[in-house]
Amino acid sequence: AQSVTQLDSQVPVFEEAPVELRCNYSSSVSVYLFWYVQYPNQGLQLLLKYLSGSTLVESINGFEAEFNKSQTSFHLRKPSVHISDTAEYFCAVTHKAAGNKLTFGGGTRVLVKP
Amino acid sequence: EPEVTQTPSHQVTQMGQEVILRCVPISNHLYFYWYRQILGQKVEFLVSFYNNEISEKSEIFDDQFSVERPDGSNFTLKIRSTKLEDSAMYFCARGNRGRGGELFFGEGSRLTVL
Numbered sequence: 001a002q003s004v005t006q007l008d009s010q011v012p013v014f015e016e017a018p019v020e021l022r023c024n025y026s027s028s029v030s031v032y033l034f035w036y037v038q039y040p041n042q043g044l045q046l047l048l049k050y051l052s053g054s055t056l057v058e059s060i061n062g063f064e065a066e067f068n069k070s071q072t073s074f075h076l077r078k079p080s081v082h083i084s085d086t087a088e089y090f091c092a093v094t095h096k097a098a099g100n101k102l103t104f105g106g107g108t109r110v111l112v113k114p
Numbered sequence: 115e116p117e118v119t120q121t122p123s124h125q126v127t128q129m130g131q132e133v134i135l136r137c138v139p140i141s142n143h144l145y146f147y148w149y150r151q152i153l154g155q156k157v158e159f160l161v162s163f164y165n166n167e168i169s170e171k172s173e174i175f176d177d178q179f180s181v182e183r184p185d186g187s188n189f190t191l192k193i194r195s196t197k198l199e200d201s202a203m204y205f206c207a208r209g210n211r212g213r214g215g216e217l218f219f220g221e222g223s224r225l226t227v228l
Contacts, residue, residue, distance in 0.1 A: 034216075043120075043205060043221035044157070090157060100147060100209035100217055101170060104157040 002027045002098075004091050006105035013081055014113050021076040021108045023065075023091030033074040034092040034102065035065055044090065050074065061085075086112045117218030118206050124224045130195050135223045137189040137206030146189045147207040147217060148181065150174075157205070163189065196227045 007022045025031060035047040048059040055067040065076045074091060091105040119138045127133050137146065148160040161171040163181050178200075180192045193200055203224050207217040 036219075041221075044207075044217075044219040046216060046218070049216060092157075100145060100207075101159050101162060102149075102157075102217065103159070106156050 002031070002093050002095070002103045004093050004103055004105035006091055006108050008108050009106065010109045010111065012111045012113060015083055016080045018077065018079050019081050019085075019110060021089050021091075021110070023074045023076065023105055025072050025074065025091070025093045027072075027093060027095060029095045029097070031093050031095050033065075033067060034094075035059075035063070035074070035076050036090045036092060036104075038088045038090065038107075040087070047076075047089070081110070081112050083112050083114060086110060118208050118220040120204075120206050120220035120223045122223055123221070124226070126226045126228065127196055129198060129227055133193045133196055133200075133225060135191045135193075135204050135206075135225070137191075137220055138187060139189070139208050143208045143210070145209045146181075146183070147209060148191050149205045149207065149219075150202040151205065151222075152199075152202040160191075160204075193225075196225075198227050201225055201227045 003026045005024045013019045033050040036044040037047045038044050048057045048065055050057050050067045058064045063078045065074050067074050088107045088109045090107045092102040094102050121136045144165050146163045149157050150160055151157045159172050161175045161181055162169045166183055178194045183189050203222045205222045206220045209217045
């Protein structure tokens with residue numbers, strides 16, 4: 001069985017400040033890891049993913065996440081947030097045999113203040 | 115532009131009534147999924163559907179739920195006799211097996227059972 005824990009349910013942050021959203025997972029097999037973002041009144045959008053290879057993955061809008069196998073973590077970071085980054089962020093995990101059956105964390109709501 | 119379009123965006127129904135939620139992909143795909151998110155809780159997997167058959171379902175997906183693709187295009191989730199605890203946001207997603215679990219979600223259908 002897999003599980004995902006997002007330790008912070010809400011993260012208030014000022015514009016242009018850095019932000020880190022924590023994600024820890026548990027799994028007995030090799031995993032694929034994802035961050036999805038949900039902007040207000042919208043669906044879930046894939047932000048970035050780790051499948052294999054480089055442990056540092058980046059999105060097109062400045063977010064990055066690092067897969068750390070020893071710490072079973074996949075924390076999401078952005079060095080300087082914008083008002084438009086206000087959203088809920090979900091970490092998710094799956095593995096090869098599970099296909100596209102994702103296990104989600106509880107989400108972290110990021111509120112960027114001017 | 116979302117990969118899948120969901121209708122209705124919001125439905126209010128009385129307990130015991132049947133509800134059908136619809137999902138229309140932009141292009142022809144074989145893999146479809148339903149997830150749901152009860153307010154304040156995690157996004158949960160309900161069912162996966164491949165080549166017009168259920169490939170996997172969760173414990174939540176009991177006899178009250180059914181899925182079908184009646185005309186080869188629309189993908190529907192039916193709840194036969196709604197309960198209060200069925201109130202949630204229901205997300206349809208399409209995926210491509212072999213791409214490591216990447217899912218493309220619709221904007222969701224909010225179901226409110228009174």
